[in-house]
Amino acid sequence: FADDPPHDSQAAFDFACKVLSYDCSTLSPPAIEWGDLYHTKLRFGEYNGEDVIYMDNSVMRYADPAYINAILAHETAHYLDVKLGVVKLPFTMQNVCQSEMNGWRVGNAYVLTHGRPDLVNYDWFLWYGCFQ
Numbered sequence: 001f002a003d004d005p006p007h008d009s010q011a012a013f014d015f016a017c018k019v020l021s022y023d024c025s026t027l028s029p030p031a032i033e034w035g036d037l038y039h040t041k042l043r044f045g046e047y048n049g050e051d052v053i054y055m056d057n058s059v060m061r062y063a064d065p066a067y068i069n070a071i072l073a074h075e076t077a078h079y080l081d082v083k084l085g086v087v088k089l090p091f092t093m094q095n096v097c098q099s100e101m102n103g104w105r106v107g108n109a110y111v112l113t114h115g116r117p118d119l120v121n122y123d124w125f126l127w128y129g130c131f132q
Contacts, residue, residue, distance in 0.1 A: 004055075005055075005057055005063065005065070006065045009029045013073075016106045017080065019105060020077060031051060032053050032072070034057040037055065037057075044063075045072065045075040066116045067116065070114070071107060073106045075103070077103040077105070080102075
């Protein structure tokens with residue numbers, strides 16, 4: 001098994017652009033760096049405002065490929081939000097909530113359209129304290 005779980009960063013990028021109805025023609029997909037994100041930060045994926053998405057390869061190597069690509073598409077939504085000026089850095093609570101709404105919209109759409117409706121999370125906003 002390779003260090004990087006099976007994924008398609010171009011497909012995740014294209015999917016996020018389509019779901020969010022963004023014109024992504026001026027952008028390229030972000031770089032992906034794989035590492036032990038789960039055991040160090042308790043995350044499967046992370047975007048920090050630069051040109052890189054960080055993905056976990058310790059736990060995620062055992063995950064369903066639809067879930068892996070959904071997380072990648074979710075993090076790509078954050079990348080697109082920042083690069084296209086939908087949200088500004090540094091992330092404020094309002095920006096976090098807006099970008100998480102976009103990220104979960106994309107990630108949930110991904111698992112729904114790839115045969116894994118059991119992986120949809122409709123309560124994501126509770127984790128972030130959004131819209132309460």
